[in-house]
Amino acid sequence: MLTDDLLKRCQDVRQAYRELEIKHHQKEWTIEEDLLALTNDIGHMNRLVMTKQGRYYDETPYKLEHKLAENIWWLIALADRLDIDIQQEMETFLVQKEELLGIKK
Incomplete structure (x- = not known):
């Protein structure tokens, strides 16, 4: 979980x-501009994943690991701006999925 x-x-x-x-x-940027930045970074991550899979050529100056972490950061930033307790929501989401899928702790 996120500390x-x-x-x-x-x-x-x-x-x-x-x-x-x-x-x-x-x-400051609006929430919509933050979301636009996230979607732009998701696009970069898509290309990096395709490059890793040998389906695209590497044209970005970024690393996949960095973009993945940056996208998580954007989601945390958006949750904060939207007054969403992302830790609690992740817990709720995981409990629901564990119950649905019969995953025992």
Whole structure:
């Protein structure tokens, strides 16, 4: 599960980006702009996965592991902005799936 420290660090990084957005554009990104950034990064990750599978050529300056972590970070940032307790929601989701699939703890 995500630790409180890890979530706090994600929030701190997002806050630093907010400060840059305000400095350079006079206002922070909207939630929709955050989501657009996530979808852009998902596109990069798609190409990196295809490259790893030998189905695409490597044209991005990114690494798959980095983009995967960045996408998780974006989801955490979006949950924070939407006032969603992602730790609790992950717990609820996993319990439901474990029950549905008969997974015993």
